[in-house]
Amino acid sequence: MKISKIDNVENFFSYQIEKKEEKNFSDIFIDFIKDVNNDLLSAKEAEKKIAEGNVENIQELLYQISKSDISLRLITEIRNKALESYQEIMRMQV
Numbered sequence: 001m002k003i004s005k006i007d008n009v010e011n012f013f014s015y016q017i018e019k020k021e022e023k024n025f026s027d028i029f030i031d032f033i034k035d036v037n038n039d040l041l042s043a044k045e046a047e048k049k050i051a052e053g054n055v056e057n058i059q060e061l062l063y064q065i066s067k068s069d070i071s072l073r074l075i076t077e078i079r080n081k082a083l084e085s086y087q088e089i090m091r092m093q094v
Contacts, residue, residue, distance in 0.1 A: 036071045043068035 023031075046061040055061065 033075065036068075036075050039064070039068040039071045 043065045046064045049055060050058075050061055
């Protein structure tokens, strides 16, 4: 049995690999901040619905509140690590 080589992997498959737009760190971080803000706003709405008694699916509302809490904790830790890194860099002697 003879095994032949594959010259072009993209042509071997019936689909082409899509090239995604490259984003820099600041764009990714800004998008993440917007997502956290949206999570916090949806959690606020969920809390309002629970307080008013307009509950259709309590699990979904509690999920939104928990998700916003975790997102807020994560972004706070990212901020803390960034500040610690900045302080460490400023302490370096050149």
